[in-house]
Every structure is written in C-alpha cells, then in structure tokens.
Amino acid sequence: MRISEAATASGLRVDTIRYYEATGLVPKVARGSDGHRRFSPENVEWLSLLYWLRETGMPMKVMKRFAELYAAGNETIPERKAILMDHSKLLQMRRENLDRCEDVLARKLEIYEDYLT
Amino acid sequence: MRISEAATASGLRVDTIRYYEATGLVPKVARGSDGHRRFSPENVEWLSLLYWLRETGMPMKVMKRFAELYAAGNETIPERKAILMDHSKLLQMRRENLDRCEDVLARKLEIYEDYLT
DNA sequence: CCTTGACCTAGAGTAACTCGAGGCCGGTAT
DNA sequence: ATACCGGCCTCGAGTTACTCTAGGTCAAGG
Numbered sequence: 370m371r372i373s374e375a376a377t378a379s380g381l382r383v384d385t386i387r388y389y390e391a392t393g394l395v396p397k398v399a400r401g402s403d404g405h406r407r408f409s410p411e412n413v414e415w416l417s418l419l420y421w422l423r424e425t426g427m428p429m430k431v432m433k434r435f436a437e438l439y440a441a442g443n444e445t446i447p448e449r450k451a452i453l454m455d456h457s458k459l460l461q462m463r464r465e466n467l468d469r470c471e472d473v474l475a476r477k478l479e480i481y482e483d484y485l486t
Numbered sequence: 487m488r489i490s491e492a493a494t495a496s497g498l499r500v501d502t503i504r505y506y507e508a509t510g511l512v513p514k515v516a517r518g519s520d521g522h523r524r525f526s527p528e529n530v531e532w533l534s535l536l537y538w539l540r541e542t543g544m545p546m547k548v549m550k551r552f553a554e555l556y557a558a559g560n561e562t563i564p565e566r567k568a569i570l571m572d573h574s575k576l577l578q579m580r581r582e583n584l585d586r587c588e589d590v591l592a593r594k595l596e597i598y599e600d601y602l603t
Numbered sequence: 604c605c606t607t608g609a610c611c612t613a614g615a616g617t618a619a620c621t622c623g624a625g626g627c628c629g630g631t632a633t
Numbered sequence: 634a635t636a637c638c639g640g641c642c643t644c645g646a647g648t649t650a651c652t653c654t655a656g657g658t659c660a661a662g663g
Contacts, residue, residue, distance in 0.1 A: 373640070387642090392619095396610065403628070404521075405641055409607055418590065425587040443601055450598045453591050460584050460591075467577050470542040473535065474570050474577075481567045484560055490609070499650055504611090509650095520659070522610055546650065 375408040378423075379416035386416060392421060394432055396440040415439070426463065444480055494524040496533035497541075503533060511536060511549055513557040532556070543575055543580065 376383045389395050390406075395415060399407045408416070422432055435452050438445035493500045506512050510534060516524045525533070539549055541567075552569050555562035 371641080382621080383641090385619090388577065388620065401640080403629095421583075421587045421590045423619090424497045424583055446601050448596050450595060450602075453595055454597075457588065457591050462587055466538075466580065467581055468542055471574065471577055473538045475495055476573050477535065478567060478570055481563050481570075484563050485567075488609080499652080500610090502650090505651065520610080522659095540650090 370406040370410075370413060372406050372408070373408075375413050377417060378413050380420040381416055389416075389419060392429070392433070394436045396430070396436060422456065425456070425460055427459075431456075487525040487527075487530060487559050492523075492530050492533060494532070495530050497537040498533055506533075506536060509546070509550070511546070511553045513553060539573065542577055544571070544576075548573075 370378070371381050372386060375381075376386060378385070380484060381389070386395070390398055395412065397411055399409065401407050419432060422435075423429075431452060438449045438452075487495070489500050489503060493503060496503070498506070503512070507515055512529065515529055516526065518524050527585075536549060539552075540546075548569060552566060555566045555569075
C-alpha cells in the first residue's frame, strides 16, 4: 500500500505519517525499489490505532513509548495494556469535560435567548 | 481580583491569561495603580468560558471572533449564539470520537488478554 | 535593610503538526 | 520523442497555542 492509501485508510494525513515515521512512532516501514514507502496491513492497522490515540489526546511521548514497546515484541504486552487502560481513564475525563462544557454552553445560550426575546 | 486568583477561578494558567489578553481574547482588563491586572467578576466569568471552549477544542481564531463580538455589545448576540451552537455540534462529534476510540481500545485490550492467557 | 513573593514585559523554546521548495520517476497526450 | 502531470521523496521553514526564562518593579515580613 502506498502512503496516500495508508492515509485514507488510517485517517492520518500523508505528512503526519511521514512525520510519525521520522520520530519513531511507526516501526519498520518497507520501501519499494523506487524508494517509496510500502505499508503492510499491519502498518496500516498500527497507523489507525495511532490515529485514534491522537484524536483522543494521547501525547506523542506516550505514543512513542507505546511504539517502542510494540517494536520490542509480545513480552511488552502488560505495559502496553497499562498504557491503553490509562488512556481509557483519560477518555472518561474528557467525556466529563464535554458534559460540563455542554452545560456551560446551554446556560450561555439560555441567557442569549433572554436577551433576544 | 489578581491574576493568580483569576487563574485558579477560571482554570487557565496565569501565562495563558496574559497570552489571551495580549492576543485580544480578553477585552479591557483594568490595571491597579501598581500596573498589575485587576480582573472584574465579568472578566473572570469570561475567562472560565474561554477555559471550557479551549478545553473542548475551539480554535483560537474562533475564540478571537467570539471575543470581538462580545466586546461589540449585545447586538452581536445572534452571531455569538451561532458560534456556540456550532461548537455544541463539535462537542457531539468529539463524543462520538471518544466512543469509537473506546471501542478500539476495548478490542485491543481483548487481544492482549488472549496473548496473556 | 534585605529578602521573598507576586506581579510585570519581551522574547525564546516546545509540541505537534503543516507547508513549500526542489527534485525523481512512470505514464500519457501532442 | 518530448513535454507535462501526478505522486512520491527529503529537508527545512512556518504555524498554532501555549509555556518558560530572563531581567526588573514593588510591597510586606524577619
């Protein structure tokens, strides 16, 4: 798979994929004889996991650590599991933030209604 | 109210408040005879609204526009209302993202369980 | 009187992209 | 045949939204 296809498949942009590879977030991407990247299905699955982690606010430092563990093999699964479970807690906090913001917006909008009527 | 108090009251950091003021996100903050900022209750309420908008991902450009409208007076309320309602839609999308990410994490964690047992 | 702490400004540094310049290569329209 | 086009490459600069540092003022406490 070429980089543009990997981009549409994962949700990341081509620039972001290159950037992630350069900073070590994507292990061992193969190259064709033309020097262009060739993404394996495993690569693409990894990229789309990164997409979701980023989309929900995981810092790159943590993604970096996660990628190193991933590259190191299956004996690192317990630590990877811990990272994902931590992130899941963060998702919970974000959800609460969304709820609170929704409240704030609702109250503000109500005040606007009062002004407009 | 001094800047540090405004910070704890709003959730923003002191540096962020100064930065927001410098870029025009906070209208007319008064100064004491010592040259230090004095935040009115209205200022503080505004800051905490900014806090929630930022926390849930509103870009500064939009916040800037919102601040200009706020400074311009009550006849801009319809446009302000539109901005907040747009943002509310964005919150909805973020919530869906959180859900989808939660799914991805759950599936990944399940796979880890299989490896570990 | 000296230091501590909260505040000030201006400017540099950081995170995470994002874009632009300049260049290679394979395919197709003239 | 050659001119051009699109997709890929690298490297380096630019952007957003902070965040921190350096250097300085001033009021209050030991």
